[in-house]
Amino acid sequence: MRGLVAKVKVKKLNEISVLSKEVNTVFDLQKIDDYKRIFNDLVLEKTIVKGSYHEDQWIVKRNTIRQKNAYFNFAQIQDPLQKEILRAFVTIKLTTTEATYVCRMFNKIILFLTKHDLDNSKITTERFKTYLYFESREKPRPQKSIQIIAYAWDSFLIFSNWNERLKELSKIITHAIDTLDISQQSRTLPSYADVLIFNDALTEFKQLCEKEAAENHPVRLLTYYPLFLWWKISNIIPIRPTEFLLLKRDCAQQEGDCFVLEVERIKDKKAISNSLKIENKIPISEELYNDINRYIELSNPYHFSSINQLCSFTTYLQMLQTEDRYSRVSIDYNKVTSIFFNELHLLRLLKLFYEVIYEDYPDLLIKEFNDKGRFVPRTLEKLKLGDTRHFTIYQMRMRGLSALTIARLAGHKDITTQEKYMRHGKWFAQSEIALLEEKMLKTKALISKSGYFDLEKWLEVMDGRVEKSTFHSTQLDSDLTKLPVVGQHGEALIRCLQDPSKCSFEGECTNCPNSYISPEDFNIEIKQFYERRSSYIQDRMLEVIDVLNAMASKMNFNFEKKTEEDPWEISRLKQMAKEIRELQFQQATINAKLKKYERIYRGGKF
Numbered sequence: 087m088r089g090l091v092a093k094v095k096v097k098k099l100n101e102i103s104v105l106s107k108e109v110n111t112v113f114d115l116q117k118i119d120d121y122k123r124i125f126n127d128l129v130l131e132k133t134i135v136k137g138s139y140h141e142d143q144w145i146v147k148r149n150t151i152r153q154k155n156a157y158f159n160f161a162q163i164q165d166p167l168q169k170e171i172l173r174a175f176v177t178i179k180l181t182t183t184e185a186t187y188v189c190r191m192f193n194k195i196i197l198f199l200t201k202h203d204l205d206n207s208k209i210t211t212e213r214f215k216t217y218l219y220f221e222s223r224e225k226p227r228p229q230k231s232i233q234i235i236a237y238a239w240d241s242f243l244i245f246s247n248w249n250e251r252l253k254e255l256s257k258i259i260t261h262a263i264d265t266l267d268i269s270q271q272s273r274t275l276p277s278y279a280d281v282l283i284f285n286d287a288l289t290e291f292k293q294l295c296e297k298e299a300a301e302n303h304p305v306r307l308l309t310y311y312p313l314f315l316w317w318k319i320s321n322i323i324p325i326r327p328t329e330f331l332l333l334k335r336d337c338a339q340q341e342g343d344c345f346v347l348e349v350e351r352i353k354d355k356k357a358i359s360n361s362l363k364i365e366n367k368i369p370i371s372e373e374l375y376n377d378i379n380r381y382i383e384l385s386n387p388y389h390f391s392s393i394n395q396l397c398s399f400t401t402y403l404q405m406l407q408t409e410d411r412y413s414r415v416s417i418d419y420n421k422v423t424s425i426f427f428n429e430l431h432l433l434r435l436l437k438l439f440y441e442v443i444y445e446d447y448p449d450l451l452i453k454e455f456n457d458k459g460r461f462v463p464r465t466l467e468k469l470k471l472g473d474t475r476h477f478t479i480y481q482m483r484m485r486g487l488s489a490l491t492i493a494r495l496a497g498h499k500d501i502t503t504q505e506k507y508m509r510h511g512k513w514f515a516q517s518e519i520a521l522l523e524e525k526m527l528k529t530k531a532l533i534s535k536s537g538y539f540d541l542e543k544w545l546e547v548m549d550g551r552v553e554k555s556t557f558h559s560t561q562l563d564s565d566l567t568k569l570p571v572v573g574q575h576g577e578a579l580i581r582c583l584q585d586p587s588k589c590s591f592e593g594e595c596t597n598c599p600n601s602y603i604s605p606e607d608f609n610i611e612i613k614q615f616y617e618r619r620s621s622y623i624q625d626r627m628l629e630v631i632d633v634l635n636a637m638a639s640k641m642n643f644n645f646e647k648k649t650e651e652d653p654w655e656i657s658r659l660k661q662m663a664k665e666i667r668e669l670q671f672q673q674a675t676i677n678a679k680l681k682k683y684e685r686i687y688r689g690g691k692f
Contacts, residue, residue: 112247113171121174128180146185156189162200171246191238211254275476276467277517284469287447288317304384309405311381312397313435320474323368324496327429327471328352333396338378345375351497365494397427429471440468480514486663488656489638512628515670522674523681569602575615578607620676627669634662
């Protein structure tokens with residue numbers, strides 16, 4: 087952890103701040119006035135809503151939809167020095183960390199600090215080990231709880247400068263952090279292939295709702311519009327669910343010829359810490375601007391809320407009331423006009439839409455063989471509201487955007503924060519390949535009886551997720567022996583579905599979607615050959631992803647101008663991102679061919 091903390095401090099993006107870096111590093115009695123100034127800044131921006139620096143109780147606003155307060159009670163600490171250190175520690179933490187998490191850290195520190203004398207090192211060390219790993223004598227703590235305690239105490243010992251004096255205690259904490267199960271710390275995400283299926287279904291469903299609205303039946307469009315906007319906005323901007331719900335009705339604005347979305351960042355502490363200033367106004371397309379305003383226009387007749395919120399709760403409630411299957415309870419608008427459209431309401435729409443997918447869009451579902459040998463639709467892994475933020479940050483990295491650009495758009499005050507989102511990067515890339523395979527197979531043209539592969543149709547189906555290739559497939563004669571031979575494997579001839587002289591595919595012919603091997607020539611050796619090629623391409627793709635991530639994390643930045651210093655590095659990032667997409671395309675092509683042949687020969691030659 088100590089190495090991680092040092093790394094975070096080194097990579098902090100500098101800006102003009104009320105204090106120097108040393109204030110944030112270790113406690114110093116000579117800097118009490120500096121801590122007070124930070125405290126006063128927090129009061130001015132209404133993060134701290136009650137209490138003065140030397141009072142024993144502070145009330146801090148939590149950045150959540152319900153806006154419940156967090157309480158810090160310093161009266162429990164008897165030692166004057168410990169109390170001063172804790173006040174300074176909490177103050178500094180509130181400048182960069184959400185109040186809910188700071189409150190958890192504070193409580194974990196207080197719980198042990200008030201019961202044990204830190205000067206009695208031997209006894210303290212043994213008791214701390216028990217406290218860290220056990221809730222009671224016979225009940226072990228869950229990993230998440232151990233993580234919070236260990237991180238809280240590690241930060242506190244470093245800040246208080248007691249990590250040297252309490253070396254044994256520090257060793258226990260370091261060991262706990264080093265041995266934490268990383269997989270349990272990471273968000274569990276649904277299959278990315280299932281996510282893209284969700285996207286296809288939602289896109290088609292919105293088009294249907296728009297047609298109904300054009301025929302004066304806007305109920306379904308207005309009911310699901312908050313879900314449409316959440317999906318569209320959060321897949322363009324890595325916005326937190328809370329930040330989406332805090333969007334105001336005038337959030338979409340036109341500034342000259344440009345359009346922006348004003349986002350209320352829940353972790354924006356303005357300029358009181360040594361970190362990157364978060365962007366609150368994000369450039370958006372005219373299409374998204376119009377989409378937001380269309381919802382406002384449609385919902386205005388039903389919007390009786392006293393809350394300035396983009397997603398209208400009264401509209402949502404009335405639309406659900408309109409259809410009998412939702413509810414028949416009458417609405418008392420005197421009681422609901424002050425209700426916030428919150429995460430539970432958005433989650434309800436998400437749950438309802440999954441029912442729509444299974445009922446209305448079964449053809450979009452990926453099919454696979456079950457235990458009984460039947461080819462059936464696979465059950466979708468369901469999204470959580472916070473998942474889209476991970477997807478969008480990953481997609482930004484895979485498009486070659488720098489760590490600085492991603493941090494500003496994601497609302498991160500530290501560029502190292504985004505690295506935890508990249509833990510899923512390789513899995514995302516492989517999930518995209520799996521979906522590409524299914525999309526290719528669904529064209530029902532790849533290695534068909536005529537041997538014709540309609541690339542243009544496939545690109546249209548892909549809806550722009552893969553860059554359009556410069557080569558085009560052509561309709562073939564029925565006699566496949568007339569196709570030009572571009573390679574050979576054993577006795578099997580590899581043919582091209584178009585004129586090879588006009589092909590601009592940057593790769594080997596076996597990886598090209600326009601290459602063709604007759605099913606009669608396909609055998610176990612060719613199958614193994616394709617599997618090896620697929621493995622080589624995957625290894626290369628994962629290698630490039632590692633290099634891209636390493637380069638993105640080490641880039642030099644102009645801290646004052648908040649811009650990248652080296653144009654070559656930016657260009658190289660984009661080149662690597664393009665190479666990854668090309669490798670994904672090639673591997674998906676090979677895998678799709680293998681799947682097609684395996685279906686042909688299932689129960690046969692192989």
